[in-house]
Amino acid sequence: MTDRLYDAAGTxxxxxxxxxxxxxxxxxxRAILDERDHYEQPQAACIEALxxxxxxxxxxxxxxxxxxxxxxGVGVGAVEGVATFYNLIFRQPVxxxxxxxxxxSSCFLTGFEELGEALSQRLGIGFGETTKDNRFTLLPxxxxxxxxxxxxxxxxxxxxxxxxxxxxxxxxxxxP
Amino acid sequence: xxxxxxxNSRLRYKSQLRQPASERLEHTHPLTWRLNDxxxxxxxxxxxxxxxxxxxxxxxxxxxxxxxxxxxxxxxxGRGGGGFSxxxxxxxxQVGDNLPRGYMVCNADEMEPGTFKDRLLxxxxxxxxxxxxxxxxxxxxxxYGYIFLRGEYVDAARSLSLxxxxxxxxxxxxxxxxxxxxxxxxxxxxxxGRYICGEETALINSLEGKRANPRAKPPFPGQSGAWGKPxxxxxxxxLCNAPxxxxxxxxxYQELSGNLSNDGGTKLYGxxxxxxxxxxxxxxxxxxxxxxxxxxxxxxxxHTLKTWLPGGGSTGFLLxxxxxxxxDFDTVGQYGSRLGTGLLTVVSQRQSLVALLRNLEQFxxxxxCGWCTxxxxxxPWAAKILQTLEHGEGRPGDIELLQEHAANIGPGLTFxxxxxxxxxxxxxxxxxxxxDFAAGIVEEDAKGGSAxxxxxxxxxxxxxxx
Numbered sequence: 001m002t003d004r005l006y007d008a009a010g011t012x013x014x015x016x017x018x019x020x021x022x023x024x025x026x027x028x029x030r031a032i033l034d035e036r037d038h039y040e041q042p043q044a045a046c047i048e049a050l051x052x053x054x055x056x057x058x059x060x061x062x063x064x065x066x067x068x069x070x071x072x073g074v075g076v077g078a079v080e081g082v083a084t085f086y087n088l089i090f091r092q093p094v095x096x097x098x099x100x101x102x103x104x105s106s107c108f109l110t111g112f113e114e115l116g117e118a119l120s121q122r123l124g125i126g127f128g129e130t131t132k133d134n135r136f137t138l139l140p141x142x143x144x145x146x147x148x149x150x151x152x153x154x155x156x157x158x159x160x161x162x163x164x165x166x167x168x169x170x171x172x173x174x175x176p
Numbered sequence: 177x178x179x180x181x182x183x184n185s186r187l188r189y190k191s192q193l194r195q196p197a198s199e200r201l202e203h204t205h206p207l208t209w210r211l212n213d214x215x216x217x218x219x220x221x222x223x224x225x226x227x228x229x230x231x232x233x234x235x236x237x238x239x240x241x242x243x244x245x246x247x248x249x250x251x252x253x254g255r256g257g258g259g260f261s262x263x264x265x266x267x268x269x270q271v272g273d274n275l276p277r278g279y280m281v282c283n284a285d286e287m288e289p290g291t292f293k294d295r296l297l298x299x300x301x302x303x304x305x306x307x308x309x310x311x312x313x314x315x316x317x318x319x320y321g322y323i324f325l326r327g328e329y330v331d332a333a334r335s336l337s338l339x340x341x342x343x344x345x346x347x348x349x350x351x352x353x354x355x356x357x358x359x360x361x362x363x364x365x366x367x368x369g370r371y372i373c374g375e376e377t378a379l380i381n382s383l384e385g386k387r388a389n390p391r392a393k394p395p396f397p398g399q400s401g402a403w404g405k406p407x408x409x410x411x412x413x414x415l416c417n418a419p420x421x422x423x424x425x426x427x428x429y430q431e432l433s434g435n436l437s438n439d440g441g442t443k444l445y446g447x448x449x450x451x452x453x454x455x456x457x458x459x460x461x462x463x464x465x466x467x468x469x470x471x472x473x474x475x476x477x478x479h480t481l482k483t484w485l486p487g488g489g490s491t492g493f494l495l496x497x498x499x500x501x502x503x504d505f506d507t508v509g510q511y512g513s514r515l516g517t518g519l520l521t522v523v524s525q526r527q528s529l530v531a532l533l534r535n536l537e538q539f540x541x542x543x544x545c546g547w548c549t550x551x552x553x554x555x556p557w558a559a560k561i562l563q564t565l566e567h568g569e570g571r572p573g574d575i576e577l578l579q580e581h582a583a584n585i586g587p588g589l590t591f592x593x594x595x596x597x598x599x600x601x602x603x604x605x606x607x608x609x610x611x612d613f614a615a616g617i618v619e620e621d622a623k624g625g626s627a628x629x630x631x632x633x634x635x636x637x638x639x640x641x642x
Contacts, residue, residue, distance in 0.1 A: 088369035
């Protein structure tokens, strides 16, 4: 990127980005403002901003919404509306490792239900829940595009498949 | 975080083409001939050594209208599933001295159930996509490009970021692309989930940092898209076809499919489900389902084919006899289905079709953006009815109710394509396999009044309609 693309009004965001007690980390604020420069309007950066905050805190608390809105110079409602729409933005605390299990048709046909059940048994939690030791959160997810090796799942940024229930020990142990 | 699952572990997912390099030639496999058998990323030097960016160079020396004409003649049809002519789409982008140059957006939000083709192209050969975007930008006079990539495609994000940097350093992106006087640069935009982002106007809303509700059309993106500017949105595979058209010519490209189809070029076909060897192949468009299924080694031992989806969860179910059809957009469209993404999902005789439909409708219900009532409220209702049928607790009239709902949210009747995508597998499954659904219905007498006593939503909802 050579030039800033956007030229909209209201882009002179204040440097201080307190939002109800939540303070954006300096690096995060810089990263968010840098993202803003990739678009014609600052609001476009709000999804990336939510992901930046989530990367540091593992989820997005309410107070962070106001801080992001302030940093980008957009309304709190606009950021909140986005934060509640996208399933990869977590609005409550999650474990150290988020497990996304593909529950779509190809994985359904190759063993999603058995895999989900085995994971649930092993972790002692259902979908949408976090283990007591805060290690894993278990979530179902939309087709992971790994249908040739279903059933597939992600742990953090890593994609795996096909996963049989017997593989779970080896797999989960790698994520302390 | 570092993990102790090594990158070469059998558990790790790796995108893979089933054809070895020896079977992939420049003149027959324009999308994949450069790929390495070990799946390693084709970097800029290697890509250029293998005639990379020749098509873009040609495009930069041509008038935009000539590029568009070449795409029309080649008959490149939208590989994201819509099948709309890429050349015609490009001709509809508004241009003029008094109009701002707009955006070239690559739809890399691959989330159609059963689809795993764009992932391979982006992970292993990102420069082909960048080259395609330069060609599209030139044809559409776009000022700037975005690759809208789903957030889960972490490996593709790495590969594309590296390639964008390489292309910039080589002067292939930025001011004065390859010395042509044309300016164009690309940013990678990663999403945060939600299937609906793949709908092109929802994608534009998401790109703008909004909820991914589709927009009313008209105006079409080519008239008023991202930030009100003329915007062209193309699928990854569609864009990856453009370099070969511009390098070898439209007639050459059209000839790739020979007598198999009126559509031009090759297609990434694939198959998943209980086949011996699921995977992905580059084949002439118009290849039959039989051919693809044979390449996959047929059904797994002990299984026979009951039915199949030709191109993702939003396409219609076809029968084994339809495997002999050439898989192109027009042909499949004549049989109550769509080619969609061209990646087959097979269902075994030993699997429950009703359970699969329940799974599919739960998917569409969850992924509805919630804007329109028939989709937001109707799809969960359909999923619930299917769930009762799956458990043998269905009520007389359930099948008719599902059919009525599918008919009411069909193509042309809705704000966007999401609900019609949910309707097509449902309608076609009932049409072909009504008995499977009927088997889940208990007679009124046998069940007595218990369904009403349960206060089940299905029963209550049915009363509302009657």
